[in-house]
Amino acid sequence: MVGTAFLFSPSPLTGHFLNKAARTVPKPFPPGYVLSLPAVQGAAKIIKTFPGYSPTPLRSLAKAAEMAGWDQLFYKDESLRFSLKNFKAVGGAYAVLKLVEEAEDKDKIVITSSTAGSHGRSIAWGAKMAGVRCVIFIAEGVSRGREKGMTDLGAKVIRVPGRYEESFQAARKAASENDWQMVCDTTFPGYDEIPLTIMQGYGVLVEEICDQLQNEQGLGVDDLTHVFLQAGCGGFAASIMAAILGHCQEKRPKFILVEPEKANCVLKSMENGSPVFLEGDISTLMGGLEVAEVSMAAWPIMSEYADGVLAISDQAVAPAMKALAEGAFGGGEIEAGESAAAGLIGALAATSDDTLKEAFALNTSSKVLVIGTEGAADPDIFEEVTGRKPFVGDGT
Numbered sequence: 001m002v003g004t005a006f007l008f009s010p011s012p013l014t015g016h017f018l019n020k021a022a023r024t025v026p027k028p029f030p031p032g033y034v035l036s037l038p039a040v041q042g043a044a045k046i047i048k049t050f051p052g053y054s055p056t057p058l059r060s061l062a063k064a065a066e067m068a069g070w071d072q073l074f075y076k077d078e079s080l081r082f083s084l085k086n087f088k089a090v091g092g093a094y095a096v097l098k099l100v101e102e103a104e105d106k107d108k109i110v111i112t113s114s115t116a117g118s119h120g121r122s123i124a125w126g127a128k129m130a131g132v133r134c135v136i137f138i139a140e141g142v143s144r145g146r147e148k149g150m151t152d153l154g155a156k157v158i159r160v161p162g163r164y165e166e167s168f169q170a171a172r173k174a175a176s177e178n179d180w181q182m183v184c185d186t187t188f189p190g191y192d193e194i195p196l197t198i199m200q201g202y203g204v205l206v207e208e209i210c211d212q213l214q215n216e217q218g219l220g221v222d223d224l225t226h227v228f229l230q231a232g233c234g235g236f237a238a239s240i241m242a243a244i245l246g247h248c249q250e251k252r253p254k255f256i257l258v259e260p261e262k263a264n265c266v267l268k269s270m271e272n273g274s275p276v277f278l279e280g281d282i283s284t285l286m287g288g289l290e291v292a293e294v295s296m297a298a299w300p301i302m303s304e305y306a307d308g309v310l311a312i313s314d315q316a317v318a319p320a321m322k323a324l325a326e327g328a329f330g331g332g333e334i335e336a337g338e339s340a341a342a343g344l345i346g347a348l349a350a351t352s353d354d355t356l357k358e359a360f361a362l363n364t365s366s367k368v369l370v371i372g373t374e375g376a377a378d379p380d381i382f383e384e385v386t387g388r389k390p391f392v393g394d395g396t
Contacts, residue, residue, distance in 0.1 A: 092123040
């Protein structure tokens, strides 16, 4: 039996920020807002018509909850999301299909973007479904396994020297010069509609969670006390927060964001009071979270509703992936990629820290939600880390 002590000796927590200005009671989003509940539910209705759609499991990690001293711990398992085994399938692909559907001349469309892997697979899959070309730019450090995941879907992948930011600028330049359609989850001046559309698609996870909590547990989403979310650029976290808030009225769960210690742009932005750009080395095993800048589409929601931000080191990633794969936390054997366990690691680490445990009111009444955002995004890394081959099928 693998316990949770491996996460805390030494603790993977390398920094934290407590947002004392966080709004405690939800306020209604403006009518017509792209992340309002009706808009999110409209996107979910379309996504549920995608070939091979089925809700991903909401697993109860009862053993981990007992170890942590909580009432319940739920793990939304995105390793079974379509053939991509990743939550981003419901965002990027949705935005591509919507863009192609609205285009006047579909034959001339070329989709492009930059990615650390998962977003690229999503738009490549969407382009394949829509029957259009796709060109994706990646940084030099993106693994060969993640690159193959995109080329296998028919995308042309171009590797660019430098970090994600260099691949982003290369994609932006190519889109401008070739009149390609950029489908990116990062905003820049004059470009926020598509990132918001991508975020809108992520809301289908919350619609599924609401149904599963009600049908399997007899709970509402506002019965959750804590939601720990991977940060990255913030698009995923903000979209999940917005969708949950849309279902809440008088109370809401606490939202705590988790990111790698080097790629901690959300934490640094929170400390600064406005978005900052990280210079220098932001490398992390959690490749899907290796970003240096907060999405401006996500910032207003995170800054207003995130109760805290945690930075974690890479040291707990491999043990957490192994524990999930072995079923040591309950909920059966779970295939989790390098970025999937970040929220879980942050949650368990927080409850072992007296200051954070008190600040977040983590106790025996806590009902905690985390989202396992991906399966084995890179099969070779998964096997190296866990000692076993990926065991989830293609999801179709």
